[in-house]
Amino acid sequence: MTDPTPALFRPGLAAPGFAAPAEGSASAPVIVAIDGPAGSGKSSVSKATAARLGYGFLDTGAAYRALAWHALEHGVDTSDSTAVLEVFGDFDYAISLDTTDRWVRVGGVDVTTAIREPRVTDAVSGVARVGAVRQAVNQLFRRLVASAALRGVVVEGRDITTVVFPDAPVRILLTAAPEVRAARRSAELTDQDAAKVAAALHKRDAADSTVVDFLTAAEGVEVVDSTHLDFEQTVDAVLNVVDSTMGARDGR
Numbered sequence: 001m002t003d004p005t006p007a008l009f010r011p012g013l014a015a016p017g018f019a020a021p022a023e024g025s026a027s028a029p030v031i032v033a034i035d036g037p038a039g040s041g042k043s044s045v046s047k048a049t050a051a052r053l054g055y056g057f058l059d060t061g062a063a064y065r066a067l068a069w070h071a072l073e074h075g076v077d078t079s080d081s082t083a084v085l086e087v088f089g090d091f092d093y094a095i096s097l098d099t100t101d102r103w104v105r106v107g108g109v110d111v112t113t114a115i116r117e118p119r120v121t122d123a124v125s126g127v128a129r130v131g132a133v134r135q136a137v138n139q140l141f142r143r144l145v146a147s148a149a150l151r152g153v154v155v156e157g158r159d160i161t162t163v164v165f166p167d168a169p170v171r172i173l174l175t176a177a178p179e180v181r182a183a184r185r186s187a188e189l190t191d192q193d194a195a196k197v198a199a200a201l202h203k204r205d206a207a208d209s210t211v212v213d214f215l216t217a218a219e220g221v222e223v224v225d226s227t228h229l230d231f232e233q234t235v236d237a238v239l240n241v242v243d244s245t246m247g248a249r250d251g252r
């Protein structure tokens with residue numbers, strides 16, 4: 001049987017444009033791992049945190065979104081795992097870790113904006129349910145970070161503190177009350193009905209939480225609850241956790 005895993009995702013192959021030093025080597029970037037539910041601020045807060053630290057930023061949800069986009073381009077129903085695995089076979093994915101120059105590409109096509117469209121958001125949980133996809137993209141995430149010529153990388157996504165980087169020196173669960181998350185997402189999508197936006201967000205959380213638990217903090221994971229914090233206060237709260245954790249690690 002042909003291996004449906006794209007070549008880029010197979011062990012031993014580096015992502016394009018990346019030299020691959022050994023994982024765990026002295027030059028390996030420091031990892032700040034952040035997870036949490038939809039609309040909690042993972043992406044925006046992680047990116048701002050990375051910029052303040054001078055680190056790179058890896059949005060792991062972009063890989064699942066890009067695969068959902070790729071599946072939709074092939075007319076695939078993402079609730080059909082077999083069909084998803086078939087199109088995964090020629091999924092040629094690339095992402096920038098640079099906070100000032102962010103892009104996502106599939107087969108050389110820039111999909112940075114397209115993967116945020118509601119049709120992709122509605123389809124993404126289907127591809128994220130496929131175990132073989134998760135294993136392959138998780139390996140890619142680890143290789144991308146290990147081979148990045150950066151002091152550190154803030155990595156965000158639903159299973160980052162528990163599955164992808166359970167040994168990261170800094171692990172944070174970023175959360176906020178469900179109604180606050182829905183209101184923030186709705187404020188972004190002003191052309192859409194607020195009740196529908198909230199329903200879609202909660203539906204996606206419900207689907208995703210059958211695959212990974214991003215609502216409770218695993219042992220050693222710090223919780224940052226931004227319900228009563230504005231954006232800058234939230235970034236500061238995350239930076240405080242980074243500072244106290246790294247300080248403790250360095251004996252400061």
Ligand SMILES: Nc1ncnc2c1ncn2[C@@H]1O[C@H](COP(=O)(O)OP(=O)(O)OP(=O)(O)O)[C@@H](O)[C@H]1O
Pocket residue numbers: 036037038039040041042043044045061184185188226229230231232234
């Ligand atoms: N503390 C905050 N106060 C106000 N707005 C915030 C705060 N944190 C995040 N936001 C805003 O909430 C919205 C959702 O944030 P973001 O897209 O980063 O969440 P997310 O967790 O990555 O969501 P998803 O998992 O659905 O992609 C954005 O408009 C962001 O600017």
Ligand SMILES: Nc1ccn([C@@H]2O[C@H](COP(=O)(O)O)[C@@H](O)[C@H]2O)c(=O)n1
Pocket residue numbers: 038060061062064065124125128156157158159160204208
């Ligand atoms: N580590 C992750 C990241 C994402 N997902 C799935 O991708 C979807 C999109 O993620 P966003 O952060 O861009 O909203 C998300 O709804 C999950 O289905 C994941 O499973 N694991």
